[in-house]
Amino acid sequence: xxxxxxxxxxxKSFYGVEVLHGVxxxxxxxxxxxxxxxxxxxxxxxxxxxxxxxxRDEGKIQIQGKEIPNVTPLQMQREGVAMxxxxxxxxxxxxxxxxxxxxxxxxxxxxxxxxPKMNREAxxxxxxxxQDIEPTAMVRDLKVAQKQMLEIAKxxxxxxxxxxxxxxxxxxxxxxxxxxxxxxxxxxxxxxxxVYVSHRLSEIIRIADRVVVLRDGSLVATEPIxxxxxxxxxxxxxxxxxxxxxxxxxxxxxxDLVLEAKHVSGDILKDVSFxxxxxxxxxxxxxxxxxxxxxxxxIFGLRKFDGGEVLLHRKPVTIKSxxxxxxxxxxxxxxxxxxxxxxxxxxxxxxxDYAYREKFKGNTILRPxxxxxxxxxxxxxxRVVCRGPDQEIxxxxxxxxxxxxxxxxxxxxPDILxxxxxxxxxxxxxxxxxxxxxKALAKEGKTIIVVSSDMTEVLSICQRIIVxxxxxxxxxxxxxxRTENNIMQYAANVMQKEN
Numbered sequence: 001x002x003x004x005x006x007x008x009x010x011x012k013s014f015y016g017v018e019v020l021h022g023v024x025x026x027x028x029x030x031x032x033x034x035x036x037x038x039x040x041x042x043x044x045x046x047x048x049x050x051x052x053x054x055x056r057d058e059g060k061i062q063i064q065g066k067e068i069p070n071v072t073p074l075q076m077q078r079e080g081v082a083m084x085x086x087x088x089x090x091x092x093x094x095x096x097x098x099x100x101x102x103x104x105x106x107x108x109x110x111x112x113x114x115x116p117k118m119n120r121e122a123x124x125x126x127x128x129x130x131q132d133i134e135p136t137a138m139v140r141d142l143k144v145a146q147k148q149m150l151e152i153a154k155x156x157x158x159x160x161x162x163x164x165x166x167x168x169x170x171x172x173x174x175x176x177x178x179x180x181x182x183x184x185x186x187x188x189x190x191x192x193x194x195v196y197v198s199h200r201l202s203e204i205i206r207i208a209d210r211v212v213v214l215r216d217g218s219l220v221a222t223e224p225i226x227x228x229x230x231x232x233x234x235x236x237x238x239x240x241x242x243x244x245x246x247x248x249x250x251x252x253x254x255x256d257l258v259l260e261a262k263h264v265s266g267d268i269l270k271d272v273s274f275x276x277x278x279x280x281x282x283x284x285x286x287x288x289x290x291x292x293x294x295x296x297x298x299i300f301g302l303r304k305f306d307g308g309e310v311l312l313h314r315k316p317v318t319i320k321s322x323x324x325x326x327x328x329x330x331x332x333x334x335x336x337x338x339x340x341x342x343x344x345x346x347x348x349x350x351x352x353d354y355a356y357r358e359k360f361k362g363n364t365i366l367r368p369x370x371x372x373x374x375x376x377x378x379x380x381x382x383r384v385v386c387r388g389p390d391q392e393i394x395x396x397x398x399x400x401x402x403x404x405x406x407x408x409x410x411x412x413x414p415d416i417l418x419x420x421x422x423x424x425x426x427x428x429x430x431x432x433x434x435x436x437x438x439k440a441l442a443k444e445g446k447t448i449i450v451v452s453s454d455m456t457e458v459l460s461i462c463q464r465i466i467v468x469x470x471x472x473x474x475x476x477x478x479x480x481x482r483t484e485n486n487i488m489q490y491a492a493n494v495m496q497k498e499n
Contacts, residue, residue: 004029004064004193005050005081005162011058012045014395019045021218022059027162027193032184034204034225035197037214038237038427040385040397043197046214047164050195051083052076063161074103080161084151086170092140097122099139100154125153129183145176152183162193169200170424173287181207199427201230213237238429248439250463252279257314258447259299259416266305267294268471273308276416281438281448283462285455286491290468292451293335296418300325300332312416326358331409335420335451341405342393349375349389351404355412378407383433399430406437417441420451435461455484469493 003026012020020042027033037043048054050061052073061068063079071079090099097119098105106121108114122135131149139147148168155163165184169177184194184207198204204211204225211228213221213236221236228236260275268291276282284292297303299310301319309316312328319325325332334340342351352375375389382403386396393401402422409417419438423431438448438461452458458465465482467475467490475490477483 002028003062004031006062007046007050007059008062009059010046010049010056012049012054013057019217020049023214023217023219025050025212025219027195029161029191029193030188031210032188032194032196032208034208034211035195035214036199036201036204036211036233036237038399038429040216040400041214041237041427042217043214044166045217047083047166047195047197050076050081051164052081053083077155077158077160080159081164082155082158082160082162083164084148084155084166084168086167088144088147088151090139090147090150092138094139095135096126096133096137096139096142096150096153097135099150100125100135100157104157121157122153125157129153129156130186145172145179148172148180149183152187156187160192162195163187164195164197166197167199168196169198169203177203199431201233201428204233205230215239234428237427247281247461247463250277250280252277252445258312259449260311260314261295261299262309262311264295264298264305264308264310266298266307267291267303269295269298269305270471271308272468272471272473274466274473274476276447276449278415278447279442279445280464281442281450281462283458283465284449284451284468285453285458285465285487286468287453289470290491291471292468293420294471295468296332296420296449296451300330300418302332323358326355326412326414329415331355331412331414331417333405333409333417333419333422335424337398337402337405342401344394345392347390347392348379348384348386348396348404351393352378352389352407352411355408355414359412374411375407378411381410382407382437399426402426403430403434406434410441414446416447416449418449418451421453422450423452423454423457431457455487458487459484467491 005027007025010020010023011018023042023046025046035043045054049056052071052075055070063081068079100122101118105113106117119135126133129149129152133146133149142150168180172180188194196208208225211223211225211233213233215237254277256278257275258278262273264272272295286292294303298305301321301324310319311317317328319328349371353371356374372389379386379389384400384403386400393404423434442448450458450462459482465477465487466473467477467487469491474493477486
């Protein structure tokens with residue numbers, strides 16, 4: 001099959017360090033190519049070169065046999081290549097149609113924007129993709145899944161030949177992901193090539209025709225999907241066999257309760273009660289909107305609750321701020337790493353030291369050498385791949401940024417660590433390392449609460465799984481009852497009652 005898009009000998013360096021070492025890549029018309037690799041393997045850099053976000057140092061790009069020089073992203077879109085970034089590039093205060101035709105608005109005879117024509121054409125594009133989105137709707141009012149479909153509509157409006165999708169299901173529900181998969185099938189049926197960048201190996205096995213694996217900036221494998229399985233892809237990504245994590249049985253004292261929530265209500269939560277013991281790892285599962293994150297934010301003092309109480313070490317506490325929660329011995333690695341997890345423009349050391357400063361403010365002198373020393377120790381503990389404590393956080397891969405977030409909370413030596421979607425958007429190698437850290441913390445007597453939409457994740461590391469549905473706890477699973485089927489039934493609130 002002749003390649004629709006072909007990249008040969010791609011090389012790229014940042015700050016004198018080469019991150020792509022002569023990589024070849026191609027995608028054919030109507031083909032779904034999955035691009036895999038650990039965080040920092042070079043996937044994003046390669047795709048940003050293809051989308052003309054980055055300028056290549058060496059190499060050649062051809063589209064349908066035509067060689068493309070270094071151009072702007074807009075020019076590359078006009079050549080037929082579009083990239084849908086994980087952080088969607090839309091303007092919330094503009095309409096759907098305005099976003100689709102931004103800088104290319106149809107004009108009337110007076111040279112003014114022809115809004116009726118623009119809305120009509122936007123409607124046709126959306127309907128062609130099977131999307132019932134009003135072209136006059138404001139983008140800020142759309143759901144995340146609709147915004148993603150809008151990005152695809154923008155790409156199609158350029159007479160696109162190939163679409164790069166970067167972690168497209170990271171913020172989608174299972175139902176929304178199914179809609180996306182159906183749309184991908186429609187696009188490939190029209191002869192559009194899809195480059196699918198994802199860490200969700202089960203999705204790759206399901207929808208890809210071929211998998212391409214990068215490791216440390218080099219191409220290590222390109223295989224038909226029929227030749228591989230999830231374990232094989234994971235091994236190629238990290239260069240070793242991946243161990244399968246299973247939770248060790250909780251052997252602590254179940255009566256040594258560290259945290260209790262009793263009859264907590266507020267926002268969407270309705271009379272929620274649970275407890276967790278010292279050294280225990282529990283998971284909160286459920287569908288989007290179940291109330292898991294809201295519950296954790298209430299416990300951590302980020303949200304007010306209408307009723308109920310929280311106890312730490314069996315004593316009632318009133319926590320009204322994150323600072324108070326930190327002082328009380330809690331840490332909270334939030335779901336939104338880029339907005340509430342790290343501070344861009346600051347160094348790794350500054351990011352890692354934040355929680356330590358909050359907890360011990362007034363009790364210790366903060367010396368730069370001490371901060372760097374603590375950071376170096378945490379970098380080693382979390383195996384953060386970086387140039388050192390002074391490197392700015394935004395220059396790290398997503399997986400290494402996540403390790404810094406966790407290290408930040410470890411610096412405060414918490415008794416309780418809440419982790420909301422701790423491995424979203426990171427590769428299997430980094431995920432395994434984070435799981436190992438969780439297990440080690442539990443052995444040290446730390447209490448870990450994991451909120452995750454990944455059922456495999458909670459089954460792999462959580463000794464007890466609490467399932468929520470629309471603000472209510474619908475099930476608590478232990479032992480052999482911890483199965484994907486049971487989680488899904490409780491999450492959807494359709495578990496059959498025993499007779």
